[in-house]
Amino acid sequence: MDAGIIASNLLNAPVLFFFLGMFAVWVGSDLSIPQPLPKFFSLYLLMAIGFKGGTELSKTGISDQLVWVLVFSLLLSFLFPVFLYPVLSRFFGRSDSAAIAASYGSVSAVTFITAVSLLQKLQIPYAGYLVAALAVMESPAIISGIVMSRKTSTNSGGLPLKELIREAVFNGSVLVLTGSLIIGMVTGTSGEADLAPFVQYLFKGILCLFLLDMGLVSASRIKASNTISLTLVMFALVIPLVQAIPGLGVAWLLNLSTGDAFLFTVLCAGASYIAVPAAMRLALPDANPGIYVTMALAITFPFNVIAGLPLYLYLVKLLTG
Amino acid sequence: MDAGIIASNLLNAPVLFFFLGMFAVWVGSDLSIPQPLPKFFSLYLLMAIGFKGGTELSKTGISDQLVWVLVFSLLLSFLFPVFLYPVLSRFFGRSDSAAIAASYGSVSAVTFITAVSLLQKLQIPYAGYLVAALAVMESPAIISGIVMSRKTSTNSGGLPLKELIREAVFNGSVLVLTGSLIIGMVTGTSGEADLAPFVQYLFKGILCLFLLDMGLVSASRIKASNTISLTLVMFALVIPLVQAIPGLGVAWLLNLSTGDAFLFTVLCAGASYIAVPAAMRLALPDANPGIYVTMALAITFPFNVIAGLPLYLYLVKLLTG
Amino acid sequence: MDAGIIASNLLNAPVLFFFLGMFAVWVGSDLSIPQPLPKFFSLYLLMAIGFKGGTELSKTGISDQLVWVLVFSLLLSFLFPVFLYPVLSRFFGRSDSAAIAASYGSVSAVTFITAVSLLQKLQIPYAGYLVAALAVMESPAIISGIVMSRKTSTNSGGLPLKELIREAVFNGSVLVLTGSLIIGMVTGTSGEADLAPFVQYLFKGILCLFLLDMGLVSASRIKASNTISLTLVMFALVIPLVQAIPGLGVAWLLNLSTGDAFLFTVLCAGASYIAVPAAMRLALPDANPGIYVTMALAITFPFNVIAGLPLYLYLVKLLTG
Amino acid sequence: MQKVKRFEIITPAAALKEIMRSFRERNITGYSVIQDVTGSGDRGWQSGDELSDISKNILIITTTEPGKEHELEETLRPILKRYGGVCMVTDALWLKH
Amino acid sequence: MQKVKRFEIITPAAALKEIMRSFRERNITGYSVIQDVTGSGDRGWQSGDELSDISKNILIITTTEPGKEHELEETLRPILKRYGGVCMVTDALWLKH
Amino acid sequence: MQKVKRFEIITPAAALKEIMRSFRERNITGYSVIQDVTGSGDRGWQSGDELSDISKNILIITTTEPGKEHELEETLRPILKRYGGVCMVTDALWLKH
Ligand SMILES: Nc1ncnc2c1ncn2[C@@H]1O[C@H](COP(=O)(O)O)[C@@H](O)[C@H]1O
Ligand SMILES: Nc1ncnc2c1ncn2[C@@H]1O[C@H](COP(=O)(O)O)[C@@H](O)[C@H]1O
Ligand SMILES: Nc1ncnc2c1ncn2[C@@H]1O[C@H](COP(=O)(O)O)[C@@H](O)[C@H]1O
Ligand code: NA
Ligand code: NA
Ligand code: NA
DSSP, X not given: OOHHHHXXXXXXXXXXXXXXXXHHHHTTOOOOOOTTHHHXXXXXXXXXXXXXXXXXHHHHOOOHHHHHHHHHHHHHHHHHHHHHHHHHTTXXXXXXXXXXXXXXXXXXXXXXHHHHHHHHHHTOOOXXXXXXXXXXXXXXXXXXXXXHHHHTOOOOOSOOXXXXXXXXXXXXXXXXXXXXXXXXXXXXHHHHHHHHHHHHHTHHHHHHHHHHHHHHHHHHHHHHOSOOOHXXXXXXXXXHHHHHHHHHHHHHHTTOOHHHHHXXXXXXXXXXXXXXXXXXXXXXXXXXXXXXXXXXXXXXXXXXXXXXXXXXXXXXXXXHO | OOHHHHHHHHTSXXXXXXXXXXXXXXXXXXXXXXXXXXHHHHHHHHHHHHHHXXXXXXXXXXXXXXXHHHHHHHHHHHHHHHHHXXXXXXXSOHHHHHHHHHHHHSOOHHHHHHHHHHHHHHTOOOOTTHHHHHHHHHSHHHHHHHHXXXXXXXXXXXXXXXXXXXXXXXXXXXXXXXXXXXXXXXXXXXXXXXXXXXXXXXXXXXXXXXXXXXXXXXXXXXXXXXXOOHHHHHHHHHHHHXXXXXXXXXXXXXXXXXXXXXXXXXXXXXXXXXXXXXXXXXXXXXXXXXXXXXXXXXXXXXXXXXXXXXXXXXXXXXXXX | OOHHHHHHXXXXXXXXXXXXXXXXXXXXXXXXOOTTHHHHHHHHHHHHHHHHHHHHHHHHOOOHHHHHHHHHHHHHHHHHXXXXXXXXXXXXXXXXXXXXXXXXXXXXXXXXXXXXXXXXXXXXXXXXXXXXXXXXXXXXXXXXXXXXXXXXXXXXXXXXXXXXXXXXXXXXXXXXXXXXXXXXXXXXXXXXXXXXXXHHHTHHHHHHHHHHHHHHHHHHHHHHOSOOOHHHHHXXXXXXXXXXXXXXXXXXXXXXXXXXXXXXXXXXXXXXSSHHHHHHHHHOTTSOXXXXXXXXXXXXXXXXXXXXXXXXXXXXXXXXX | OEEEEEEEEEEEGGGHHHHHHHXXXXXXXXXXXXXXEEEEETTEEEOSOOTTSTTOEEEXXXXXXXXXXXXXXXXXXHHHHHHOOEEEEEEEEEOOO | OEEEEEEEEEEEGGGHHHHHHHXXXXXXXOEEEEEEEEEEETTEXXXXXXXXXXXXXXXXXXXXXXXXXXXXXXXXXXXXXXXXXXEEEEEEEEOOO | OEEEEEEEEEEEGGGHHHHHHHHHHTTOOOEEEEEEEEEEETTEEEOSOOTTSTTOEXXXXXXXXTXXXXXXXXXXXXXXXXXXXXXXXXXXXXXXO
């Protein structure tokens, strides 16, 4: 595996700020980034990446390849929980399994953005439209995860399916991302000229601050947790690797460029810790966030950011030659 | 009426984000922008627009025209409530009428800023100094509105007039706007060089985020409200149109350029939902914010941003054409 | 004393926003910048200045002069409380004296940043690495201040020394500053290219907003306080002047350039109102923040920003010829 | 002064909508909500620093006339069962104004 | 432990200054204020998401010695009349330290 | 419904860690914390607008079984002595769910 990629990833400012956050927790510092600042960072990042993707789409138009990428995105996000749930439910309760399955079927926007920043650093080109895949993959897993858990139980309770779908499709982060994408498409070059400085100049800096917070949050979760079992850690490390495989397969099938194939794989391998928990808290209130959020946020996310990204890029390079 | 202006206005990124916010409420999304973020956006916008206006003033100096604009701004803001109050008090209670009158006599900074962004998009020039009119028009209506309501009642209670004036003249948003204007004038070109990137690069982006929030807030107000009567809606649509007329008249009298005439008309037509409610809550605590804030924020503001701006611009062009 | 320096300092936008904040309190305005916005500004400023310093260090390398500056920084921060405590304890209680001594031995990041902005305005060059001295001087005074107070008392209680050191060395602001410095050094020119717009374009603007808040906070402290005694004011004015002297001495000894000597003197003369109180609240909970924070924040800080900076620069110019 | 039963409910923020609906059904129109309550209970410590707000609790204060508290209790019980949280009832005097 | 009367006042934020003044006049120096309370009452639902903060309530907690609660009640009554809100009084034991 | 003693503690935020530790020692696992409480007491007005958060108070609510309140009181007393603040104990009924 290419040492240069690993170094490029680890010496990237955002990843270093992530380590700084972890370090702060480790030494018992009082450093914290109080709400709603992290929410603001996340709002900004979603808006910026959505808008940038939209303006690019307005130039390139909607290609066949994009349509296929979106079709597979939808499919994979829907199917991941279908395969994960039966396995998970041997180790966890019904609701917990469904919540974990939904988290991993969905995506992690920040992992995606960190991946983009790695590509920029390595000067590997990528298509802005992959942001649309990010938007498409957020919700389906929520629905299929809950459907799986309901099939295996007669106990009704919880939200009716219709309200559930609304919750999944129109949750805040999906809406900001999709909305900004569409606004970017509609306003095109004139909008780009208007918002370019806002969307570009702050991007890396806000990402650094956000990852600093992610480091703080994920490390304190690990430190505080007394529910972290070996099973949980194992799943949190294995699932992303397993999910990366269909990602690589689809990328190869659709003949994506190195950068695009990498981003698509990262989408498959990521796990949601914002949109999915927000939906689960309503749909499956008895699922324990101490399990599914901890897995996605405190184990899978750091794993992906630190080791996963270089690994997936290495695999993609092997594949795309 | 010019279809190009309407399209330019509606396809402007900030206005589209306003629609996104309304859409989010309409579909029942959980999207929200928690305080104090909207406060931060508004603080930034007031500071940026004030400072920019100030640096322009430091270059052009204080012209006769500016003085006349300010004199008429003061006068109109003072007089609007005097004419509105008697009409309103046939339909609403004493305190409510006074609060509505004060809101419409005062101005809406965000409507003004959205109007500026429309001019920029259409590349119509305008004088930075009109920001001074914005600052001047915020407070007088508060005082005359309350004076009107006190004249018609023997019940004293509430703040003494002196404290009231202080509240009106030194409320936070007036102070930041006026302060930044003066700081811009004092620091001139050297200050401009220092702060230009901050004041310019972020402006459109922060305006988008702020209007996203405005869309959320105004739509949820409409959705939640059970006090929205037909009378209320009618007044909220008619008053801005009526107030635009003296605005156009003064603009014609003072021979303002197209851009300046447009901005002055927008100031007259806007209604305050930040400074005025803050003052009313102290001066007339028994006025119902469910009435006056709903009118200004949930009906007049969207009306102005969506339909009013292109209409006023059309009328101005007829007049100055 | 040079009138040009005084004017440059007073007509600098950040200082004018500080006055605006004070003015707002003075006229009883409701202007306020709610938390966590000021925290965000301070986080940004520390990150930006740390990162900028780090990228400069990555270019210049670690010189002998830098090492000497750091050694003296450490020493002075450690020694200041040792000399202050005996004097203070004649006028104040044991805990209060220790807390005051620690505050003045430590540094004020915002005073430093305002000083940097003055140098920029006057186009006087300075070495970015002095940020490292800022980082080094924050903590030692906390430890020596508390050690002083414990020596003079048999009453144990409070945190054990080990935990105390951790608190002092790893408090949030020290960590962000040092962390960003190291990240700047590690990522070097590539990191600089990534983050330059974020770190530079916003800097002055955020500083203005932060000083606006500082003006609000310090003025309301003065207004509200009924514990401000003459003794307290006197100490708050005299200590910075006294501490500036060893600062000037070291600068002369190490043959620092005008800009660097000025910044070093400012570090010595400043007093901490963020890191130190946070530590004191745990280590000496019976020390009255109404005394030590008021001195540092409401008297010494405005004094330094308004009168101290031009004075120290004047003295440095006399010295470095 | 009038005797009332004071209800204090602490529960995850996600339950707010449902509780407000149950208040509406019972014609309870007076209540207060404090956001941003953190806490510890059967589900462990809720730090409130999550990105998704899911670990935030709220505190709701409301009142009923004495004798009517049992109805409200029965309404709240299943909600608290699903979401977790506590409800405490105390005697209070209400300052009529 | 000492018996006290615990006052809990929920009212619009704008009333704080006046209430604090009335405390000062009665030499009440111990009280707590929780900002950012939302709620529902005679004036409908206060969402607290206004740009102007006007729809925010606060919760104030204070205590008096038993027997002295009536004075305080009379002081608060006109303020609550003007601004709206509620005041509840309960018996409590105070942990002297 | 079950009788409980309701504890309400208002104290500087810095005391939270220590109070949580004492809860842990007493096996008290249920409690709530409201951040951002401002207030006035022996140490004057705590505005909560400090840059360092030091002037923020918190409000902690917890419960014990009747009869066990005295132990908790004794645990809290020295903490409140060091940090300042108040603790009030009231009788309440707990809605079992
Ligand atoms: N005895 C208690 N006193 C005060 N608050 C409690 C108590 N027990 C639980 N809570 C609060 O209720 C929330 C949910 O409780 P639980 O469902 O038991 O985890 C906790 O996070 C606390 O905020
Ligand atoms: N019964 C109640 N219990 C708790 N809080 C209440 C009650 N009634 C009113 N409030 C609070 O007092 C505020 C003002 O009440 P009102 O003036 O009746 O609209 C409301 O927004 C609520 O926060
Ligand atoms: N009688 C009281 N009622 C409610 N809160 C109080 C009372 N006395 C003190 N407090 C709160 O406890 C904090 C610390 O009190 P002290 O240590 O006396 O300054 C104050 O800032 C208030 O928030
Ligand atoms: Na995934
Ligand atoms: Na108007
Ligand atoms: Na110092």
